[in-house]
Amino acid sequence: MIATDASAAPIDGRAVTPLLEIKDLQVGFQTQRGMVTAVDGVNITLMPGQTLAIVGESGSGKSTTAHAIINLLPGSGRITGGEILFEGRNIAALDEKQMEEIRGRKIGFVPQDPMSNLNPVWSVGFQVEEAIRANGIATGKQDVKKRAIQVLTEAGLSDADRRLKQFPHQFSGGMRQRVLIGMGLSSNPKLLIADEPTSALDVTVQRRILDHLEKLTRESGTALVFITHDLGLAAERAEQLVVMYKGKVVESGPSREILQNPMHPYTQRLVAAAPSLASRRIQSASKPLEDLGYEATRVTEGVDLIAAAESRHEAHAATADTTAAIAVKDLTKIYKIRGGKGSASTLKAVDGVSFEIERGTTMALVGESGSGKSTVAKLLLRLEDATSGEIRIDGTDTAPLKGKSLLALRRKMQPVFQDPYGSLDPLRNIGNTISEPLSVFKVGDSTSRRARVNELLDQVALPKSLVTRYPNELSGGQRQRVAIARALALKPEIVVLDEAVSALDVLVQAQILQLLTDLQSELGLTYLFITHDLAVVRVIADNVSVMKSGRIVEAAATDEVFDNPREEYTKELLDAIPGANIPLGI
Amino acid sequence: MAGYIFRRVLQAIPVFFGTTFLIYFMVFAMPGDPIVALFGDKTPNPAVIEQLRQQYHLDQPFIVQYFIYIGGIFRGDFGISFSGEPVTQILARTFPVTIRLAILALLFQSIAGIVVGLYSGLRKGKLFDSSALVVSLILISLPIFVIAYVAQYVFGVQLGLARTTVGSGAPIQDLIMPALVLASVSFAQIVRLTRSSVIETSGLDFVRTAYSKGLSRRRIVPVHILRNSLIPVVTFLATDFGVLLVGATVTEGIFNVPGVGNTLYQAIIRGEGPTVVSFVTVMVLLYLVVNLVVDLLYGLLDPRIRLVK
Numbered sequence: 001m002i003a004t005d006a007s008a009a010p011i012d013g014r015a016v017t018p019l020l021e022i023k024d025l026q027v028g029f030q031t032q033r034g035m036v037t038a039v040d041g042v043n044i045t046l047m048p049g050q051t052l053a054i055v056g057e058s059g060s061g062k063s064t065t066a067h068a069i070i071n072l073l074p075g076s077g078r079i080t081g082g083e084i085l086f087e088g089r090n091i092a093a094l095d096e097k098q099m100e101e102i103r104g105r106k107i108g109f110v111p112q113d114p115m116s117n118l119n120p121v122w123s124v125g126f127q128v129e130e131a132i133r134a135n136g137i138a139t140g141k142q143d144v145k146k147r148a149i150q151v152l153t154e155a156g157l158s159d160a161d162r163r164l165k166q167f168p169h170q171f172s173g174g175m176r177q178r179v180l181i182g183m184g185l186s187s188n189p190k191l192l193i194a195d196e197p198t199s200a201l202d203v204t205v206q207r208r209i210l211d212h213l214e215k216l217t218r219e220s221g222t223a224l225v226f227i228t229h230d231l232g233l234a235a236e237r238a239e240q241l242v243v244m245y246k247g248k249v250v251e252s253g254p255s256r257e258i259l260q261n262p263m264h265p266y267t268q269r270l271v272a273a274a275p276s277l278a279s280r281r282i283q284s285a286s287k288p289l290e291d292l293g294y295e296a297t298r299v300t301e302g303v304d305l306i307a308a309a310e311s312r313h314e315a316h317a318a319t320a321d322t323t324a325a326i327a328v329k330d331l332t333k334i335y336k337i338r339g340g341k342g343s344a345s346t347l348k349a350v351d352g353v354s355f356e357i358e359r360g361t362t363m364a365l366v367g368e369s370g371s372g373k374s375t376v377a378k379l380l381l382r383l384e385d386a387t388s389g390e391i392r393i394d395g396t397d398t399a400p401l402k403g404k405s406l407l408a409l410r411r412k413m414q415p416v417f418q419d420p421y422g423s424l425d426p427l428r429n430i431g432n433t434i435s436e437p438l439s440v441f442k443v444g445d446s447t448s449r450r451a452r453v454n455e456l457l458d459q460v461a462l463p464k465s466l467v468t469r470y471p472n473e474l475s476g477g478q479r480q481r482v483a484i485a486r487a488l489a490l491k492p493e494i495v496v497l498d499e500a501v502s503a504l505d506v507l508v509q510a511q512i513l514q515l516l517t518d519l520q521s522e523l524g525l526t527y528l529f530i531t532h533d534l535a536v537v538r539v540i541a542d543n544v545s546v547m548k549s550g551r552i553v554e555a556a557a558t559d560e561v562f563d564n565p566r567e568e569y570t571k572e573l574l575d576a577i578p579g580a581n582i583p584l585g586i
Numbered sequence: 587m588a589g590y591i592f593r594r595v596l597q598a599i600p601v602f603f604g605t606t607f608l609i610y611f612m613v614f615a616m617p618g619d620p621i622v623a624l625f626g627d628k629t630p631n632p633a634v635i636e637q638l639r640q641q642y643h644l645d646q647p648f649i650v651q652y653f654i655y656i657g658g659i660f661r662g663d664f665g666i667s668f669s670g671e672p673v674t675q676i677l678a679r680t681f682p683v684t685i686r687l688a689i690l691a692l693l694f695q696s697i698a699g700i701v702v703g704l705y706s707g708l709r710k711g712k713l714f715d716s717s718a719l720v721v722s723l724i725l726i727s728l729p730i731f732v733i734a735y736v737a738q739y740v741f742g743v744q745l746g747l748a749r750t751t752v753g754s755g756a757p758i759q760d761l762i763m764p765a766l767v768l769a770s771v772s773f774a775q776i777v778r779l780t781r782s783s784v785i786e787t788s789g790l791d792f793v794r795t796a797y798s799k800g801l802s803r804r805r806i807v808p809v810h811i812l813r814n815s816l817i818p819v820v821t822f823l824a825t826d827f828g829v830l831l832v833g834a835t836v837t838e839g840i841f842n843v844p845g846v847g848n849t850l851y852q853a854i855i856r857g858e859g860p861t862v863v864s865f866v867t868v869m870v871l872l873y874l875v876v877n878l879v880v881d882l883l884y885g886l887l888d889p890r891i892r893l894v895k
Contacts, residue, residue, distance in 0.1 A: 135799075
């Protein structure tokens with residue numbers, strides 16, 4: 001064993017030895033059916049001060065690799081082979097006590113979900129201070145506190161002094177992520193591992209936090225391993241890229257090279273499907289496709305977002321039908337806030353919103369969390385009643401509808417929600433789930449319902465054998481297809497898609513977007529597409545309305561919004577699409 | 587905070603009237619004449635019966651009896667038992683004994699239950715954990731009187747470690763065995779609850795983050811795992827206080843403890859309205875106070891439910 005004590009040896013910023021060298025790493029999980037390999041022969045080399053991104057879809061082993069480095073594999077996970085050399089020392093062979101010395105002090109970690117990674121019962125200051133104390137960065141109450149304020153301020157948390165006493169639930173997601181970044185960097189580690197540090201955040205917040213993280217790591221010379229499912233984001237933020245697929249590294253090298261000339265078929269599909277990149281490419285899509293000189297779209301196994309967007313454009317231009325399926329006027333929703341006093345006790349979630357959606361078209365409602373976009377969906381579906389304003393569906397005012405006529409409205413208008421795990425009843429099989437609306441509305445008999453379920457499964461490209469399966473046996477993408485099939489069961493005219501693709505991996509996301517586009521042209525559906533992600537908007541929407549603090553600040557045709565955003569806020573949202581500034585050799 | 591406590595006290599008022607009325611009504615509706623029953627097989631003098639009836643207001647309609655009784659409570663007069671002793675005196679004699687017993691049981695079940703549950707949860711699937719699960723299942727399955735008789739026989743008669751019945755004045759050392767018996771079922775439930783709560787918390791993201799900060803397991807277990815795991819346990823303890831009082835009736839009977847359970851049981855058999863209602867009322871009030879204390883305790887454990895000041 002090489003006993004290199006890093007703190008004793010003089011460290012040259014431009015050391016020739018790699019900071020981190022992963023050699024043939026194998027990680028397995030013990031299951032009832034024996035050992036399942038999650039990471040299979042991964043090799044990664046990282047020089048001091050460098051930034052490296054690991055890209056892949058969920059289940060590709062990218063997070064498992066990151067957790068293996070700091071030996072915090074969940075559950076029954078174990079390193080079954082290979083070496084992890086950190087400063088020349090194999091840290092995979094260290095015992096728990098020695099690993100504690102490395103964690104935090106030498107290798108910092110920024111976890112994925114800011115909502116679940118802070119202990120809700122301790123104040124933020126307590127949690128930062130205990131990290132500082134554990135790593136011996138400062139001793140004595142005052143010094144520790146001073147250091148805590150310093151790291152939080154550096155991480156971009158304003159007013160850190162006062163906020164130390166507050167609890168995580170009093171912080172927004174972005175602020176919590178800053179706390180976690182501050183914690184990860186609090187002991188000046190040589191290496192920081194950031195596991196999807198911003199995937200739970202709004203795009204503009206994501207951009208600010210990543211800018212900040214980049215600045216901090218550059219200033220302190222900290223090397224960064226950055227894990228993400230978003231290829232555009234990875235390429236924008238990292239010099240080196242490692243693409244993982246099913247536990248193996250399929251491609252690695254300098255980011256730009258990989259993006260412009262992906263060698264492995266999986267990387268090619270990823271490049272083609274990444275909405276952030278696709279929308280970037282479509283930005284110049286007024287030119288015909290051949291001019292783009294881009295090959296990768298041809299190998300995406302039927303998923304071709306650019307072509308989809310183009311055909312949508314043409315189809316829309318061809319139809320002359322311009323009746324409004326949905327017309328919303330001056331819609332306002334005021335919530336009472338518990339425990340408040342006087343006028344401060346109300347919240348205007350939706351403030352004078354008006355829009356129209358023509359039959360057979362898609363309008364995207366874009367905004368950050370808290371902008372009121374989901375409330376609009378709830379009001380539209382009559383799941384909640386508006387405080388004032390008018391909603392007309394096919395010319396009928398929906399507010400006075402009750403009983404049977406309300407049911408008839410519901411039949412015409414179906415929702416698909418964000419979380420494919422939460423929106424399907426785990427105790428009902430897929431067949432029952434899809435046919436439930438049919439039995440509620442007493443459509444047909446059991447034979448015709450079964451036929452309809454098969455037809456619907458066919459429409460959403462799922463095998464008929466799924467009828468007897470249960471949601472937990474399905475992948476996220478399959479579940480979302482089931483949710484779409486259920487929404488289509490009653491042959492609705494309008495589908496409200498509330499962040500319907502936000503929880504999915506890029507490739508799956510691309511497939512669902514394609515499916516939605518196909519279904520629209522086939523069935524003449526009208527979509528209200530609610531999302532925080534402008535990147536997917538280009539692919540699916542004809543018109544875009546941008547919401548901020550309950551109001552629509554900009555509304556126009558999609559191309560117009562992308563090419564000539566009028567509002568500063570829209571520009572900010574557009575700039576925040578990762579990968580927007582990367583030349584793709586177009 | 588003060589406002590919150592005030593609101594909770596206001597809520598207690600309808601609960602107080604509701605329970606007393608209900609209990610009073612049920613005692614009233616019991617079959618048989620309590621006065622006649624007092625004389626056993628003897629044929630009593632009708633004049634004496636009439637006089638007793640008047641003394642206990644049994645000649646009045648039900649609703650009047652109830653209000654006479656409630657009116658008395660507000661003057662500090664809980665009525666008189668059939669043996670001629672004021673109910674307040676019986677309350678003052680028996681409640682301290684039962685409360686001592688309940689607190690002993692509560693202490694044992696919470697401390698031992700949480701310690702065993704924590705250790706079990708941290709060593710999931712190991713020998714200690716499996717044995718704890720089996721033992722707790724046995725304790726939950728057995729009726730409390732079985733546990734009581736077995737304990738009495740083994741520790742009292744065979745080993746001679748404790749006295750089989752509680753002596754006069756109910757000294758603490760005599761109450762230990764009844765308290766352990768009384769706590770046994772809840773102890774088993776707390777072990778299981780703490781265990782599953784600890785296992786759940788251990789798998790949460792913030793625990794992994796705590797490790798990634800470089801903290802040692804010795805710090806993470808009490809600071810990040812135990813405190814978060816205690817929230818459901820505290821909820822259980824609150825509801826369990828009532829179970830302890832009810833369970834005390836059986837346990838007190840077996841160990842001959844001169845406490846609430848024993849006295850209440852006798853009073854129910856005799857159909858003594860004022861005694862039964864007074865005992866139940868005080869129990870209900872105690873239960874309300876304990877629940878209030880537990881709700882305030884939540885705020886200490888979990889800042890998310892800390893009350894708005």
